[in-house]
């Protein structure tokens with residue numbers, strides 16, 4: 001085969017018709033289940049102002065410092081959205097969604113962009129679904145968000161997962177902990193990796209998240225955030241754990257879990273799968289009570305998660321779960337001659353009107369080739385039409401699976417098909 005002249009960018013892939021069914025299945029499932037939780041969908045633009053993402057996520061995060069796709073046009077600076085929490089919060093503030101009353105329970109599905117080094121489970125354009133509940137500080141909202149996340153994986157059959165849970169406290173607890181962490185790290189400052197040195201002053205918590213080898217021995221003996229939580233933070237964390245237990249959702253506490261973005265407060269969580277290999281995080285999230293104010297809104301508590309769709313599919317593959325099923329069409333009209341072909345074209349809308357999926361040959365092929373095509377298209381039935389059939393008003397109705405045929409009127413056929421697909 002000739003080498004194609006153009007290709008997708010590194011880390012970006014086409015989703016082809018043979019794979020699309022699993023995407024559609026998952027997206028439908030998410031929408032149905034979100035409806036049961038009374039979450040409403042929100043869709044925001046693919047591009048956002050650079051400043052929103054920088055402020056929202058934090059200058060020193062990996063995403064902002066290394067991974068954003070950014071460009072400018074005239075005086076405007078754009079980024080391809082690397083995640084959706086900051087954009088959803090921007091939409092909440094910009095559109096005064098607080099005026100709808102109560103807490104806003106939002107969900108999304110869509111593509112995100114990060115210029116990471118591609119590997120299995122890591123792409124530059126990838127897809128997430130997620131939930132943001134804005135306006136509630138109650139642990140009920142943390143737990144409903146986590147419950148929804150786990151519910152989706154369970155519905156699909158991915159049950160071999162671990163929910164890791166931590167609290168990084170409210171701003172007061174975090175300040176106390178940051179001080180303790182700096183005091184502990186200071187004598188070993190020179191041993192820290194370059195990136196951790198940069199984080200030392202402004203956000204030493206992120207050092208705990210470091211993957212750099214030289215940081216690991218220091219991280220192992222670091223003080224634990226859980227020892228620095230104030231009463232309010234302890235009480236919120238305890239309620240989250242109690243409510244999770246009430247729902248029968250098991251979790252593993254991980255005092256080193258801090259998550260990538262700066263806007264998190266209190267609850268932090270991650271869903272890990274042993275079926276994923278090196279990139280083992282299926283989803284992650286937490287509470288971000290500081291973000292809304294940070295980007296110009298009124299102080300408003302919020303909690304959410306984001307889940308990687310490609311990683312969910314990798315887990316499915318490993319577990320032998322087939323979400324897509326076979327391509328199929330209810331009926332294929334096989335025609336002989338121009339007269340029959342025009343008749344077939346006119347019957348298609350009538351069948352579709354009755355909820356039947358129907359197709360015919362577009363290539364002017366022989367009857368034999370059309371039968372082959374009907375098989376390839378996985379047609380459940382075929383209607384075979386030639387001049388004789390048209391004259392008699394009786395058509396060969398073939399059950400492709402059972403290889404059985406009978407002669408029926410078009411009305412009889414369309415009623416049968418409508419019944420089958422009802």
Ligand code: AMP
Nearest residue numbers: 121122123126281282283284306308311
């Ligand atoms: P984050 O927004 O970084 O908390 O990521 C949430 C989830 O999105 C992760 O747990 C992954 O499942 C998925 N994810 C993040 N980055 C990528 C990527 N570059 N490629 C594929 N999936 C990703």
